[in-house]
Amino acid sequence: MGRHGQSVTTAYAAERVLAEAGVASILRLDGTLPQGADDLDNTRPGNIIELNGAADRIIRDNTIALDRLAEGMSERAD
Incomplete structure (x- = not known):
């Protein structure tokens, strides 16, 4: 998996974890x-x-x- 794929996977995981913690939204800068x-x-x-x-x-x-x-x-x- 290339670095772009890693960043997409990390962003997806962060969105799920933060949503479970009650964070309404995140801002991802690419x-x-x-x-x-x-x-x-x-x-x-x-x-x-x-x-x-x-x-x-x-x-x-x-x-x-x-x-x-x-x-x-x-x-x-x-």
């Missing part, structure tokens, strides 16, 4: 990593820069959902 940048032990400065760029794109592409999440969190009393 993005595309540059080829070769997904090696967890690759800490070369160039790779870190590429990963930062990927993170920026994920945030940019999900701004509305993240704003809604922040708004909902600020309204909670607990």
